[in-house]
Amino acid sequence: MPKILIVDDEAIFRKGLQSMIAAWDKDWDVVGAAKDGIEALERLEELRPDAVLTDIRMPRMDGLQLQKIAKERFPEIASVVISGYEDFAYVQQSMRHGSKDYLLKPVEREELGRVLDQLKAELLQRTPEPVSAEERNEDMLIRQHVTEHVASGLLQGSVHPEDMKLLQRIGIDFDQPYFTCLVIKLDKDSVDRERYSHADPSLFQLYIQQFVQEVLDNRASGLCFVISDTEVVALVNLADERESKIELLEIAASIRRQIRSLSNITVTIGIGTVVEGAQSIPRAYHEAGIALLYRLIVGGDKVLDYEQTAKENQFKSGIKKWSWEALEQAINEGKTDEVKSIVETVIQDLCRIAQTPEAVHQQICKLLIHYYELAEDLGITKQWLRQTDIRTLLFDICSISAIDELVEECRKLLGRLTAGIAARGRNAERDPIEQSVRYLERHYREPVTLKEAADRVFLNQAYFSSLFKQRTGTTFVERLTELRVAEAKRRIAMTDEKIAVIAEGTGFLNLRHFNRVFKNETGFTPKDYRERVKQETGKH
Incomplete structure (x- = not known):
C-alpha cells in the first residue's frame, strides 16, 4: 500500500485532499499532513512516505525549498506540487528539480486521480536495487x-x-585570489517558542544552508555549510577585493530579505573582511563571528559587516576618558588589584550618566567585545572565559540589573583577564604601538586618523604620536603612507587596473594627491613606475 504525505498551509485544503484521495483509491494511505515545509521535513523523517503532495506557496518554508531539501535527504520519495495559475513559473522550477507532476488549484478529482494512478504504477514497478x-x-x-x-x-x-x-x-x-566568510544565524525570537522547542534545530539550519547555497550558485562562487546546530557558514571566493565586497554586501542583504519574505523567519549575517589567499580565511571567519556579536547591541535581522560595525561601535561613552585609559593601562601592565578598583569607578560613573539600563549593558558589551578580540590575539581566551563562550557571557551580562552585581561580575572577568596577561608575561602583541601597527596593516585603505588610532588604544593623542615615533622610528603618517604606497606599487606592477582605481583603493584622497605622494616616495610617477616594471620583467 503506497503512503502519501499532504502539505498545505490551509487546513481545509489538507482535509479536502485527504478525502479525495481516500475516495479515489483505497490503496493509498494518507499517513499524515503538515502545514508548511519545516513541519513536513519532520513528518518525512518520521513517516517515510512514498510520495509527498505539497502546495508551493506556504509560510516559513515553501514547497520549492521543501522539495530541494527532501530530494537531498530522502531521494526515494516522489513529489507532486500544487499551485495556482499565477505560480506557473514556480511549477517550472519544481519540475526541473525532479517533481513528478503538478496540479492546479482548485484541484479537480479526475486530475488528482490521474496523478495518483501514475505514481502508484511507478512505485509498483520499482525493482529493488x-x-x-x-x-x-x-x-x-x-x-x-x-x-x-x-x-x-x-x-x-x-x-x-x-x-x-x-x-x-x-x-x-576555489580559483579566485580573494576570500571572505559569512556567518548566518537564525534569530530564535523570530520563531514561535513552542514551535522551535518541538522542532529539530538542524532543520532550520539546513533550510538556511540550502537557501544561501542557492543564492551563491546564482550570484557568486562559494560553499555554504552547517557548522553547528546554531551556525551556518558561507565561504565565498572572490575575484576582486573592493568591488566584490560591495556586491557581497548586496548579496547578504538579499539573503536576509528573501528568507524573511519567504519563510517568515529572520537571520542575522556577520561578514568578515576580504582577505587574500586561502591561508587568511581563518581571519575572515573570526571577524565575521566578531561582527555577529554586535547583534546583541544593535539587534537582529541585520547584515553586520566587520569593518563597518566595529568602526561604528567603537567603545565610546560619556565616562571620563581617564577612567578608560587607566583601566586599559592597568590591564596592559597586569595590575589585577588596580583593575578591580578602577572597574568599580567606571561602572558607577557609567550607571550615573546612562539614560537607560540598555545603554549601560551596551557599553559594557562593547568593552568586553574589545577585550575578547585582544584575548583571541593573545591566545588566552579559554583561560579568561573558561567554560563560557563570549555569546553566553554577553547575554548573562545583559540579564544583570543591580549595580553591585554588575561591578562584581566585571571585576571577576577583567581581573581574570589581567591575571592571564600577567602570567603570559610581556607580549609585543599587547603593546599599544604594536597593536596600532597591526591595525594600520588591516585598515590602511580606510581614512584612518591619528586620533582614531590613539582612541583605539586609549592613549592621549599627543602622547601616542610621540610614543609611536619613539618606538617605530617613523611618524604615524609616515607609516600609513608607507603601507599605502607599498600596496599601490604591488597593484601597479601586478595588475592592469587604472591608476585612479588604485589610488582610491589604497586610501588616497584623490588622484592628484596620490601622484604627488607616490613620486615623493618612489621617485617615479605611477605611470612611469608601471612602464619601468614592464621593461624589467620583459612585458611589452
Missing part, C-alpha cells in the same frame, strides 16, 4: 564528509593542497 542505492548513499556521504572536512579545515587554517584537490574532484574549485 540495494547495491546501486547503497552506492548512491555512499557517494552522497563521501561528498558531504569531504566538504565538511575541507571547509572546517579552511576555517581553522589547517588545509593541505591535497584537500583542495579533493574539493575539485567533487566540483568545487
